[in-house]
Every structure is written in C-alpha cells, then in structure tokens.
Amino acid sequence: MSSRVPEPLLVVSESAESAMVAAAAKAHPNETGGILIGVYLDDQPWVTRAIEIPSPYRGRHHYKIPAGATQPAVHAARRDDHRLGYLGDWHTHPADVGPSPTDLATLALFSITHPLTPNPTLVVVRNTGDGYVIDARRILTITPRTCGLRIAGDLPVDPLSPEGKQ
Numbered sequence: 001m002s003s004r005v006p007e008p009l010l011v012v013s014e015s016a017e018s019a020m021v022a023a024a025a026k027a028h029p030n031e032t033g034g035i036l037i038g039v040y041l042d043d044q045p046w047v048t049r050a051i052e053i054p055s056p057y058r059g060r061h062h063y064k065i066p067a068g069a070t071q072p073a074v075h076a077a078r079r080d081d082h083r084l085g086y087l088g089d090w091h092t093h094p095a096d097v098g099p100s101p102t103d104l105a106t107l108a109l110f111s112i113t114h115p116l117t118p119n120p121t122l123v124v125v126r127n128t129g130d131g132y133v134i135d136a137r138r139i140l141t142i143t144p145r146t147c148g149l150r151i152a153g154d155l156p157v158d159p160l161s162p163e164g165k166q
C-alpha cells in the first residue's frame with residue numbers, strides 16, 4: 001500500500017467555470033477574482049458558484065479581495081442555499097502563468113490563520129491565448145521538512161556601528 005497523499009480533486013460546476021471564464025475575459029487585460037462557494041461531497045470540495053468580488057486592488061499583475069468582503073458574500077450565498085459554504089478564492093491571470101509565489105504564500109498563510117476552513121482551494125483562471133484553463137491548488141498537509149544544516153562564523157561587525165569604527 002502506498003503512503004502517498006492522494007492527489008487532491010476539485011469538482012467545479014459548469015456554471016461556476018463559465019462565470020469565472022466570462023469574468024476573466026471581461027476584465028482582460030486586468031485581473032479579477034472573488035470567492036469559491038459550494039459544498040463538500042465525500043470530503044472533496046465541489047464548487048457550485050464562483051462569486052466575483054469587485055476590488056480596487058487589481059491590475060495586470062495583481063488582484064486582492066478587499067478586507068471584510070468575503071464574509072458578507074458567503075452569508076448572501078448561504079441565504080440562497082444554507083448548504084453552501086466558503087471553499088476558497090479564485091482570480092484570473094491575463095497571461096498563461098500559474099499561481100505566483102505570492103499566490104501560494106497567501107494560500108499557505110490562510111490555511112494556518114483560518115483553521116476552521118478546511119484546506120481552502122486556490123483557483124487561478126489562466127489565459128492560454130487559446131482559451132482559459134482552471135489551475136487549482138490546495139494544501140492538504142503542512143509537513144515540516146528536514147532542513148540541511150550549515151555551520152557559519154559570526155556575522156561580520158557592521159563597519160558603520162560604533163564597534164566597527166574603533
């Protein structure tokens with residue numbers, strides 16, 4: 001038996017996919033984004049709605065959900081259907097590039113600071129030039145990795161410090 005963690009799966013309803021693709025095309029060449037809403041089915045997230053959240057913090061290379069905007073959008077979706085909940089965030093990339101180091105760091109940070117949201121998903125809608133593809137990432141485990149070790153000398157004295165000037 002393999003002890004490998006199974007590859008995470010993301011189910012996306014066609015209507016959610018087309019909403020993200022339409023938003024990406026409309027916002028081009030700028031980014032846009034929002035939140036992923038849906039349910040868990042057999043422990044796997046199923047995105048049934050992708051809600052676009054307008055943001056002043058967006059441009060050709062960035063998009064950020066305004067602080068405090070997520071909760072009201074989730075509550076509004078839950079008023080329509082109480083089974084729904086927050087599953088993660090999505091945003092578009094006007095070029096054919098996957099999640100940036102910042103995108104992945106934000107996902108990792110969120111996973112730590114929101115322990116009640118199990119394994120949030122990040123979706124990046126990439127423009128391949130020939131259409132849009134859904135690029136989804138999820139952190140399933142945060143495994144501390146063994147670090148290589150290197151022993152170094154002391155930090156050199158700063159030449160501008162009082163000791164360095166002696």
Ligand SMILES: [Zn+2]
Pocket residue numbers: 091092093099100103124
């Ligand atoms: Zn991004």
